[in-house]
Amino acid sequence: RRVSILTKEGIVTGVTGKRAIHLMSPEDRKKVPETHEIWIDLGVKNKEEAEALVRIGDSAVYDQSFELIRGSVGVARAFDDKAGAYAVMEAVLRLSQEQNLAAKVTAAATTQEEIGTRGAMTAAFSENPDFAIAVDVGHATDSPDCDPRKYGQFVQGGGPIICRGPNINPVIFDKIVACAEANQIPYQIEADPRPTGTDARAIQVAQAGIATGLLSIPLRYMHTPSEMVDLEDIEHTVQLLVAFSKSLQKGDRGIW
Structure with missing residues (x-):
């Protein structure tokens, strides 16, 4: 799902990441992921690029308009x-x-x-x-x-x-x-x-x-x-x- 991360410099777009269903076992497909098992993908190549865009504690909201x-x-x-x-x-x-x-x-x-x-x-x-x-x-x-x-x-x-x-x-x-x-x-x-x-x-x-x-x-x-x-x-x-x-x-x- 697409999210908007609210940073001091403006909005950064990301996507909540999860392994594709094709790569999951039957057991994994039935499992509801816990918070620590979900990440936000910013489309960057490494940690340094991510840290240049966002900081720990920046708020993220679902990109869902009225x-x-x-x-x-x-x-x-x-x-x-x-x-x-x-x-x-x-x-x-x-x-x-x-x-x-x-x-x-x-x-x-x-x-x-x-x-x-x-x-x-x-x-x-x-x-x-x-x-x-x-x-x-x-x-x-x-x-x-x-x-x-x-x-x-x-x-x-x-x-x-x-x-x-x-x-x-x-x-x-x-x-x-x-x-x-x-x-x-x-x-x-x-x-x-x-x-x-x-x-x-x-x-x-x-x-x-x-x-x-x-x-x-x-x-x-x-x-x-x-x-x-x-x-x-x-x-x-x-x-x-x-x-x-x-x-x-x-x-x-x-x-x-």
Whole structure:
């Protein structure tokens, strides 16, 4: 698979290497290679040429661009969580045109969610808001091999997924649902009995505790180079964030 290596001098193209199937034994063909058994081929002749192009620690990403494949359905790498970051940014842009917002709205694009929600920890501690909504992606389970009895029933194109559970403040949950219904925004509900696998789990316990909600954009094929979303779900997430922010009044608190 082709990759782009991000160096100080620019992008260097490489290919993940693996022995051709014709040269493998039947046992090797069934084996999933481990990380140390995969290399990136830069098309160079020796180590010196490679070291002139890249350095240890340079990041490499799959060379997979965005493409609309059907209607509003798009495929790209890293929709998790570029889709969420875009939704937040677009919501803030639209809110900037509002004249009578009662709430101060702050946005944060956090880092290192996958390795410990570290960016959310520091951002939530710094801002200490009255309310917070984490925006991430969630599993669309409408593909052939997903059992809705096990994973829940979440449809791509069905609107943002509103989470409910111990990680979620019930006042925020009710307010988000009310905003969706008042503005005829399609939505889906997920029940999660544990701390969610999102920044919401870090935000909830920051400072003395922050009333937290979670919106997830339905996504197929998470953590692959070809993640799939319906752009309408992203748009409806933006609309719901805007509606929620506009609904807040001075003195609102996440206390029930």
